[in-house]
Amino acid sequence: MAKKILVTGGTGFIGAGIVKRLLADGHTVRVLDNNSRGADRxxxxxxxxxxxxxxxxxxxxxxxxxxxxxxxxxxxxxxNGTEFFYTKPDLVLDVGVKGMTNVIDACIAHGVGDFVLASSSEVYQTPPVVPTPETVPLVVPDPLNPRYSYGGGKIICELMALNYGRKHFERMTIFRPHNVYGPDMGWEHVLPQFVLRMKDVHAATPAGRPVTFPIQGSGQETRSFVYIDDFVDGLALMMDKAEHMSIYHIGTMDEVSVADVARQVGAFFGRAVELVPGTLQPGGTMRRCPDIAKLAGLGYAPKVSLAQGVPLLAQWYVDNAGLMPASKD
Structure with a gap:
C-alpha cells in the first residue's frame, strides 16, 4: 500500500538511495535535510x-x-564519517540526540504510526561474536574516547525508539547498516579515501613497480561491505515486512581484510600493492561482520560482490575528485 513517507537525511548517501527506491515503489516522499553533508545531486x-x-x-x-x-x-x-567522530564529537551528539528528540516529539504530536530508525553497527563496537547477531550487548567501551560519540548517540536513539515505540507507535523498526558503499558515498570513509590516495601514489610511481601504500593498523582487520543497491533492497524489504519493535542488520556476510580491500583498489589502477602497516586509531575494531539471517528470513539476498562494487565506486571518485570539498566543516 502506498504511503506518505518522510525521509530525514534524504540527500545523504543512504538517504538518497532509499528515497529513490520509495518513489519507484509508488510512495509519496518528503525529504528533510539541510544539505550540510547531503547533496541534491x-x-x-x-x-x-x-x-x-x-x-x-x-x-x-x-x-x-x-x-x-x-x-x-x-x-x-x-x-556520519569516522573523521567527525574524533574531531567533532559534540556536533555528532548534538545532531543525533536533539534530532531524535525532535522527530519523536513531532511523530507523537501528529499521530504518525510508523517509525523507522537508522542505527549503526557501532552500537556494539567490538562484537563478542562474529558473525554478529542483533542480540549482542550495546556498549560504550570508553566514554573518554571521542570516537564513541557516534555509537553512544546511536544507542541513545535506539533506546528512545524502543521505549517510545512501545507506547506511541503502531510499528517501530530499527536497522543497523554495516559498511554501505557505492559511488558518491562521501569523503570521510575508508573506500573513497583508499581510492583517492591510491590514485595519487599510482600517478607518482613509475609504471611496472608496486605502489607503496600506508594503512592504519596491520591490514588484518576485517569488515563486511554491502553495495548501496543491495542495502536499499534490504531496507525496502524491512520497511515493507518487519514487525513492530524489531531490529535488523543490513549488510553481507562476506568478511574481507583491510589489506585485501587495499589490493582490490590497487587492482583497479592496475597496480600491485606493498602495504605499510601503521597505528590503528584508538577504538578501532579488529573484526566486524553481521549475521544477516534475520533479514534473510524476510527474503533478503545481496547480489553485488566487493570485487564487482569497488570498480564502480573507484571510477566515480576518479571522475569526480574535483567535487571533494576543500573543507569538511
Whole structure:
C-alpha cells in the first residue's frame, strides 16, 4: 500500500538511495535535510518527484511541519564519517540526540504510526561474536574516547525508539547498516579515501613497480561491505515486512581484510600493492561482520560482490575528485 513517507537525511548517501527506491515503489516522499553533508545531486534523477524541506534536524518547528501529514517517518539524519567522530564529537551528539528528540516529539504530536530508525553497527563496537547477531550487548567501551560519540548517540536513539515505540507507535523498526558503499558515498570513509590516495601514489610511481601504500593498523582487520543497491533492497524489504519493535542488520556476510580491500583498489589502477602497516586509531575494531539471517528470513539476498562494487565506486571518485570539498566543516 502506498504511503506518505518522510525521509530525514534524504540527500545523504543512504538517504538518497532509499528515497529513490520509495518513489519507484509508488510512495509519496518528503525529504528533510539541510544539505550540510547531503547533496541534491544524489537525487538529480528524481528531481520534481519528491517534496524537499531544507531544514536542520535540530529545529523542532521545521521538523514538526515536515512530519505533519505523513504516514511513516524514516529517520536517517545524523553526522556520519569516522573523521567527525574524533574531531567533532559534540556536533555528532548534538545532531543525533536533539534530532531524535525532535522527530519523536513531532511523530507523537501528529499521530504518525510508523517509525523507522537508522542505527549503526557501532552500537556494539567490538562484537563478542562474529558473525554478529542483533542480540549482542550495546556498549560504550570508553566514554573518554571521542570516537564513541557516534555509537553512544546511536544507542541513545535506539533506546528512545524502543521505549517510545512501545507506547506511541503502531510499528517501530530499527536497522543497523554495516559498511554501505557505492559511488558518491562521501569523503570521510575508508573506500573513497583508499581510492583517492591510491590514485595519487599510482600517478607518482613509475609504471611496472608496486605502489607503496600506508594503512592504519596491520591490514588484518576485517569488515563486511554491502553495495548501496543491495542495502536499499534490504531496507525496502524491512520497511515493507518487519514487525513492530524489531531490529535488523543490513549488510553481507562476506568478511574481507583491510589489506585485501587495499589490493582490490590497487587492482583497479592496475597496480600491485606493498602495504605499510601503521597505528590503528584508538577504538578501532579488529573484526566486524553481521549475521544477516534475520533479514534473510524476510527474503533478503545481496547480489553485488566487493570485487564487482569497488570498480564502480573507484571510477566515480576518479571522475569526480574535483567535487571533494576543500573543507569538511
Amino acid at each position: 544524489r537525487l538529480k534523477d528524481v528531481h520534481g518527484q519528491y517534496e524537499m524541506v531544507e531544514a536542520d534536524i535540530r529545529d523542532l518547528a521545521k521538523v514538526s511541519d515536515a512530519v505533519k501529514g505523513m504516514d511513516c517517518v524514516a529517520h536517517l539524519a545524523y553526522v
